[in-house]
Amino acid sequence: MRESHNLSGLWNFRIDRKDHGEREAWFAESLKESRQVEVPHIWQREEDYVKYCGTGWYEKEFASLEIPTDRHAYLHFGAVDFQARVWLNGVYIGEHEGGFTPFEFDVTDVINRGEMNRLTVRVFDPQDNAEIPIGKQGSWYTRISGIWQDVTLELRANSFIQQVHAYPNIDDEIVEAKLTISGEIEGELVVEYVVTDHMDPQNILSIARESVTDNEAKHVIPLKNATLWSPQNPHLYDMLVKIIDVKSDIIIDEISIYFGMREIEFHDGQLLLNHKPLYVRGALDQAFYPDTIYIAPSDEWIQNEINLAKQMGFNLLRKHIKVEIPRYLYWADRMGMLIWAETPNVVKWSEQSRQRFHSELIGMIERDFNHPSILIWSLYNEEWGLEWDLANDIEKQEHVKRMYDEVKQLDPTRLICDNSGWVHVKTDINDHHRYFVLPEQIEEWKSDIDDYMAGTPEKNYVKGFKPEGEPIIVSEFGVWGLPSIQKLFEYYQGEPSWFSNLGDDTHREDFKNPLTALRNFEKYQLNDIFGDFEQLSFYSQRRMYRAVKSLIEEMRKQPKINGYVVTEFTDIEWETNGWLDYTRNMKLGIDHAADFNGSLIVMADRMKRNLWCEEEQAWDVIICNDDMLPLNGVVKWEICGTNECGSIPLHEENRAYVKLSEVIQFTVPAVPKASFHRLKLTLVLDGENAAVNEEELTISPQTGMSRVAVCAYKLGGDFKAVLQDNGLSVVDTIEAAEVVITSSLDDAVMEYYRQGGHVLFLAEEGDKLSQKGQFTFRQLVQGESWDRTSSFNYVDPGYFEGIPLLHEMGWEMEGLYPEYIVPFSNYNKLGGTMGRVVYMFGNENITETSRILSGYFQGWLGQAGGSLIVQRSAQGSLILTTWKLKDNYGKHPIATQLVNALIMKRNEY
Structure with a gap:
């Protein structure tokens, strides 16, 4: 029988900055100048190594073992990131590269039987990581290096069971077991399969035996009237597999697995689980943690996360470009949480990177094959590792097809997504990554759903390939909601290490750096509107709730969409689009998420939100x-x-x-x-x-204005007529006006302003205006944009007393949100037909010379600008707004009241 010894726990650890250790034979004796660490260990958890990439050494002493002559000793590593070279008692036993999947060595010949053993591991994690599977650790967030999963020593027979894969067949009421045996087949052996209920192991449901003639074996085991596994009833079965010597009736080896009886397929655009329609309500889960980084702190933590996910209405977690730890998958199986699994990406397209990627993919599938919660394998995410050229590169298209075919042959029990979110070649899921922000882009989002994703599914395929009834899933979308800095500082007892952004240079824009918020909060007058950052985070989270609710509801109104996966389950360091913050607190309103994210919801459609009496x-x-x-x-x-x-x-x-x-x-x-x-x-x-x-x-209510004399300068007769209908006195000349309303800031208007006049500058057309004075504008990204989902439009509602306005600008501003802002921050834009980056400049000084009543920022208060700005001359005032008021005045209740208020407050600027 097997005998397992856990070697995790206290190890000695030492950094090797100059990589001298192997040359100086650190493996030959006890590791000097080391510190004690707890394995599993990620060295970036150590404050002084949080930014370190390179070589580290681990050492563990363990007691001698009695090893019978018919047994072998195997040293097993759950995962080491990235390359491990291993010595036992000073003897080199092998190496492995790949940071996510298990590996092992036969150490029978070098293990000490009568004295202590010394295990030494050199771990190397290269800084230039473009050709290794990394996922988003080190590129977006904190890097992961070290022996980050368990280490065990196991005694096994000369012939032992390497792996067992269970293939459930719910129609035929059978499960097929495929067995791999390691070592020579000696004598007359049989394999015995015993199936029991996972929660009642004494209840034997099926027993089968088969003679062993080869290292590969398979057997069909009947399982009548099986309870099917589903999220509502996650029923599991155990299978005890034994190798038995027929003559002696001695059990040579045995291994226990568990499985679920379930089937996933699709038909005519509909996912089917156990032949019943399945609608995906998922969250993208990158599985980072505030203290342990890449390892869930405990089983209780995992169970709590899954319970929270279910409470919020989710039935699936997309484990984003990370091979999830086995304990998480176990609890997903036990608790009924569907899993969409995904291989960590490489960046560079090269022969070596493809080999490494392939090794991790196959290793993930072989390790996790029996988890019934896993319904989908993803090969690539957004062409990461394909260098973003799949649509035009036939070699890469053929590569993706081969990968799909290989995985489908290896595992026909699951669906495969070839290139999650972007154009497809050969896939079982037609999924999209579409980032819009609501309410600002409500009409664009509706069109994207109805006309693009649901209306023309073939557009999401490489030319020459076409959909064949694959279900349509929106597998990424979402909006940011800033967390409480106060709570973060309390949790970490100070500033978190990642507050300066520990990703690489590709993700260092100002809005991705939390320190930007500390610099800009007062600089951009946000303190005048929100008081403190805690209030701002409150409104940011309220805005996020409103946005994701509406995004999801619009998808659920379109029956051709078969589900969605929101970005994302939790915040990760600087990226704050989680429904939970990084320390797993629910954000504002998320306790009501099941109202729109649950299995049964009721919605209004084709409604008007801003109403006249x-x-x-x-x-x-x-x-x-x-x-x-x-x-x-x-x-x-x-x-x-x-x-x-x-x-x-x-x-x-x-x-x-x-x-x-x-x-x-x-x-x-x-x-x-x-x-x-x-x-x-x-x-x-x-x-x-x-x-x-x-x-x-x-x-x-429709209320008129007092007879203020206004000049609609160069604005046309229609606008003048609406002003008159609202009770204003429209005059023809600037000189006769109490207020000039204009979209042309020419010399005459500027002179009027300098002489004490009041100007309302309707600048919603931004850089399209030919006369805009000294102001410059930034056009916000139109259409789909990941960056813009971090954005936040705000206003000082106290200035507009009596008008229903929210600090974070909600549905009351539908149709009025600005397309242009006056930029405070420097920014980039794509220019020309080549899409080259053009570096543009903001004007921070404007926040010192003007009052900011309404503005915009992205993420952590970066990429900022103003949409309602007030300046004064000696006696006059100029208010610039990029809100879309001109064509909405007199029609939109809030637009009408805003223009009227800006006219009436001309002396309060």
């Missing part, structure tokens, strides 16, 4: 019913704070998607002043509240 409205209701429950009940709705409410009867079969057209009908009630309101929806089934949802509204 007395308007007639008719809105739709959509129900997403992933678990296919019978829908017999009612949908109740109400406009909170008013008397408008109703009840919609439901008598629907157990359909996954139900749309009820124009069932919310009402006349917008009269209110005394403009104010926020909420639409509340409640789905009631069998007398119980089964789902709730809320949407933000504003309701405004």
Whole structure:
């Protein structure tokens, strides 16, 4: 029988900066000038080695062992990043490279039997890591180096079971076991398979025996009336596999695995788990941790994470370009969390990098084959390692096809995604990575869903390849929400090491560096609007909740989309788009995430959010019913704070998607002043509240303006007419005006301003304006943009008393968000047909000469600019705004009130 000894725990450790250790034979004697560390160990956890790449040495002494003559001793490493060279008792026993998968050595001939043993490991992790599988450690976040998973010493028979893979077949009610035996087959041997219930091992469900004639064996084991594994019922079975000598009836070796009876497939764009529709509600999980970096601190931590994920409505975690540790996968299996597994990427396309990548991919699949929670293998992510040229490079296309075919042959029980998020060649998942920010880009997002992803799936394939009914999944999207710096500093008892951004130079922009926030908070007058950073993080998280809720709801309104994976489950260091912060606290509002991210949700559709009193409205209701429950009940709705409410009867079969057209009908009630309101929806089934949802509204009465004399300078007759309709006195000349409203900051307007006049500069067209004075503008990225999802538009609502405005600018600003800002920070843009980077300049000085009432930043308060800026002359004032007010004045309730307020406050600037 096997005998296992855990060699993890206290080891000696020493850095070798000049790489002298092997030349000086450090392996030949006890390691000098070392410190004690706890293995598993990542040396970047040590404060003085957090930025170190290179060579480190580990040493462990352990007691002698009694090794029977029919046994071999194997030294097993769970994972060492990146290259390990190993000595036992000063004797070199081998090396391995690859930082994520296990390896082992037969040390029978060198292990001491009557005295202490000394194990020495030289670990090398190169700084130039473009040709090694790394994932995002070291490139985006803190680097990982060292013996970071367990080390064991195991005594085994001369012939032993190397691995067992279980292939469940739910239709035939069987499981096929494929067995690999290491060593020579001597004598008459049989393999015995015993299947039991994982939670009741005494209950034997099936026994089978087969003669052993080769090192490769397979056997079909019947499993009648098996309980199928699913997220709702994650039932597991154990399989005890034994090699038995027939003559002596002695067990030579045995190994226990577990498996689940489940099947994943797709048909006509629909994922099917155990032949039932599966809708993916996933989160991207990069599995970094605040103290232990790349290793979950404990089983309790893992269980808590999975429970939180389920509480938030998720049924899948996409383990992003990291081979997850086995303990996490075990609890995913036990607790019913689906896993999308993904190989760590290389950067450079070379023969050696491809070999290394292939080795880690195959090693991951072989190690993790029996985990029923894993439904999908990803080969590449966004062409990382393919040098972003898959669409035009036939060699790389053929390479991806070969990889797909090889993995499918190795594991036909799972789906394969060839190139997650970008163009596909040969795949089982047509997935997209699409980054939009809401409410700012709501119309663009709807179009991207309906016209691009759902409407033309073939556009996501390399030319010459086409979709064949693969399910469409949006496997990356998301929005940032800044964490509490105070809580982070309390957790770390000071400034975290990663606050200066420990990634490489490709991810060092100002908005990715938390220290930028400390520099810019007061510099850009954010303290005047938010008070302190804790308040800003509150509003940032509220904005994030609003955005991801709406992003997800719009996808769920389109039945051709088969699911999504939000970026992301938790913050990682500087990247703060997690639903949990880095220390695993839920962000604001996320405790209600299941209202839109759960298996059963109710939503309003085709609704108008900013309403005038007395308007007639008719809105739709959509129900997403992933678990296919019978829908017999009612949908109740109400406009909170008013008397408008109703009840919609439901008598629907157990359909996954139900749309009820124009069932919310009402006349917008009269209110005394403009104010926020909420639409509340409640789905009631069998007398119980089964789902709730809320949407933000504003309701405004139509009120006129006092007879202020305004000149709509070079703005056209339509705008003048709207001003008059709102009660303003429109004059023809600048000289006769109390306020000049214009999009042309020419010499006449500037002279009027210098002479004490009041100017409202509607600069929403930015650099398209021919007369914009000394102001320069930055156009924000239009369409899909990862960077822009870190952005934050804000305003000082206290300045606009009586107008329903939020600090973080929400749905009340729908259609009004700026396309241009006045840049404070330097920034880059892509120029010309070649897409070359053009370096552009901001003007920080403007924050010292002006009052900033509204602005924009990305991430940690970088890439900043203003969208409502006030300057003064001796007696006059000039207010510049890039909000989209000109064409919305008189139509959009909030736009109308904002323009009126800016006119009335002309003397308060």
